[in-house]
Amino acid sequence: MISAAGACKHSGVRMAKVGYAPSDLDSVPEVDSLLERLGFGAFDRATLASAPGRNDAWTGTTAEGRKVFAKRLRGPEDDVRGRMARLLAFESFAGGDRLGALNHPALLGSDPDAGLVVFECIDGAQNGAELMVDQTFDDALAFAAGQAIGSVHAADPGAAELETEPPSLPAAHLLRGIPEGLFDNISFGQISAWSLMQNDPELIEGVEALLDAERHAEKVPAHCDLRVDQFLVRNGVLYIADWEEFRLADAARDIGGFTGEWLYRSILDIVTTRGEAEGSSTFVDFELTHDLIVSRGVEKLERLRPRIENFWHGYRSVRPNVDPGLRERATAFAGWHALDRLMASASRTARLSGIERAAAGVGRAALLAPSRFATTLGLEETV
Template sequence: MDLDAFPEVDALLNRLGFGAFDRTSVSAPVGRNHAWSGRTASGRRVFVKHLVGAEPDIRARMRRMLAFEHFVGTVSELTGHVPALLGHDEDAGLVAFEHIEAESGAELMVDETFSEELAFTVGQKIGALHAASPAGEMDDTLPALPDPRLLHALPLATYNELSFAELEAWRLMQQDAALREGLENLRKWEDEAPRVPSHCDFRVDQLLLVDGGTPVIADWEEFRLADPARDVGAFAGEWLYRSVLDIVTNRGDGDVQFPDVELTHEQVLSRGAEKIERLLPLIRQFWRGYLTRRAADPGFGARATAFAGWHLLDRLVAGAAQAQRLSGIERAAAGIGRGALITPHRFAIVLGFEAAS
């Protein structure tokens, strides 16, 4: 997005005393919001985000980010593990952060350098977040998704904006009575679960690794009091999804050559089991780290597993927005997500959550 179309950005940076962006240094990371990263006239490197969406939604996200800034100052263990907010313009929907030179957790995932030690540390930080006492005024509404009502019917405005692949994804889910029941159960469990400070949009691409491996957790727009199992399930879901994507690659296969022919159904199942088994230690180390900071409440494991299942279905819909048709591998990921959501007590054993089920 052209920075010159948003004079409010330089106005904010000038008010903060940094001076306007040096246009020759600015890059614009891709995301759901407008964002710019670069050097200002004073030499300060900053990252500025302009929230995009309907006005009420922007206001709510801004309130949650500012609530997080008030809250995080009370949690010493998160010091240095979240981006430093430099300033904001609530009316313009702008927030400015200290620029961070870092690798993302998503890059480490793809490069196969996301270590068990890192997973353990991240689990500790999420556990510390969940164990902290609320501070100030915090949103306690349920996050928008998953919404079981969407498995009965989509709003007309949403329907009219969807691609063919997205409609195909929703059609698959809407025709699945067991899945609808599983989502309704999850929403009921979530509504009855303890509410603690939670990220609520936790993914590995929101992990930034700085100073040789210190994890920084970014993007707190959905922060609120919520079921802590949501964040734990999202982390597990990220690795389940990665394992399914790897079925059609030779990642982790060592010297074994990927077959030149199309995989049979039996080969897909076999390779899928191998890929999941290879990445499970990361989920289990995250969980061990988490338990050093917060004890699991009754039913936590089943809820976390169901949220992991929902994460795969959510990725199905998100991926469909970028495609014309659903691929077989996306359907496979959705199938695993469906199983985890419908029978979470069984899948909790696989993920290592059984003691908290």
């Protein structure tokens, strides 16, 4: 185990989310082979498009005119096997009308040995991250998202064989030392972020307390990797994708994931004029002070809090009976989510900006004192 404090190792960075040429399909013949076995025919190479991510992914039209989305899971063999098993477990679990308000892209076929899955293409859809940035992710969509996730959590798992181990993060042991294999593959920015957290005993204790509370919480079917870029919206209909982390888990993880997305967005907006009168000044790092961060942070959170409130109202409309500690655990997970987004951002840079450090501070505060922040974030005790 290696402490990130004072370390100076560098690795490659992840690409920003922009369109780019798809991975070479000729090097992955299993994709066309699966499409042909499904009766769709091979991909027409002229129609292919892709997007960056940890997996290889292709969207395009097949020889039979079917538009599909194909994905090859990438990573260590055990990791790919686990993600494939969870994804297929979700598809089996989601059959029929069990999940009520949830829409998700239909799985058309899979090849577990090759780590391949093929889904219907939600043609013309926008993802939730785009809508968030464009400021068109509205209260109605947030309410629908809450209903969808609430439907999943309210579903009776019955005899379904679902994974019960919690997701790998947050992990208190990583806040005490990073395995050498991981250390050799992170950026300078991530080293700085890990160092920031590893030198914070209160944060480590807070993560341990959250994980202990999670162990004693009711376990429900849960997405466990909920982010707005997994929301697809077409003609006003919401679909939620990427169920590779699906398992029985604390409902607070999903609620905290959605809440944390908007908390993090509100912090990023401190240095923007989003939602302000035309002609307002844009702030830059060297102008940030503690008082400015606090005042603008409160202002930005108040502007976005209705998204969280409406998600929570939608959630409680289908799952009215929740345990008394859910709001606080969800708030703590929202705080962790802000720290996790910091790590993702740090993977693309050599240093942490002032606003990223502010995000870490706000996430830390929510994680350590969730009872103080739950209502502030929009997770009211009664709805």
